Amino acid sequence: MNCYECLTRDRTTTAVAVCSRCHVGLCPEHLRIDSQLVKEPRGMGQVTQTPEARRALCEVCERAEG
Incomplete structure (x- = not known):
């Protein structure tokens, strides 16, 4: 695959x-490369996982997310 x-x-x-x-x-x-919190439902609430997940983005999507 090419860029x-x-x-x-x-x-x-x-x-x-x-x-x-x-x-x-x-x-x-x-x-x-951006980071993203990972939240999982547990019981009556949510648990946030550490470390944060790594996420790959292009320049256009990075700008769109602000």
Whole structure:
């Protein structure tokens, strides 16, 4: 799989990850790593897991989430 962002710039670069929101392939240059709390229902409430989960995003989705 190739990086989508590189393809839009007429380059071919091997993707190392996939955006967790829009699912495009990403090379290291265009990959953004974010963290996300993982919450699981337990009994009458929720439990937050630690450490936070790692999440791969493209530049567009990262900006959209603000």
